[in-house]
Amino acid sequence: MQLSPSAGHPYQALAAVVIAQIEQGELQPDDKLPSVRELATEAGVTIATAQRAIAVLGEKGYVTTIPGRGSFVRERPAQEVEELPLAEQVRELRAEVAELRSRVDAVERAEH
Structure with a gap:
């Protein structure tokens, strides 16, 4: 070694x-x-x-x-961000943004 x-x-x-x-x-x-x-x-x-x-x-x-x-x-966590390929990180971020966008839309509709 x-x-x-x-x-x-x-x-x-x-x-x-x-x-x-x-x-x-x-x-x-x-x-x-x-x-x-x-x-x-x-x-x-x-x-x-x-x-x-x-x-x-x-x-x-x-x-x-x-x-x-x-x-x-030890078993390493499968979802460590550093280990995910960049394309997978982008897909996850897009999904999170879409979820946040729908929540904001729901709040704005409730206010009007």
């Missing part, structure tokens, strides 16, 4: 590698991550660095850690 020096501190670089694996589908929901010791060995970092990377992954919602069992990839 090669860590990018441009990713910041080694724990950030390691977290970025795991996030990329999750987002690219290499790691699926409920997959178990390697142990902290294995992750540290694979990445060539200290155990403390690997622990901090896993903590960051947990804070960002990518993994959940169960003491004594390990860290597992």
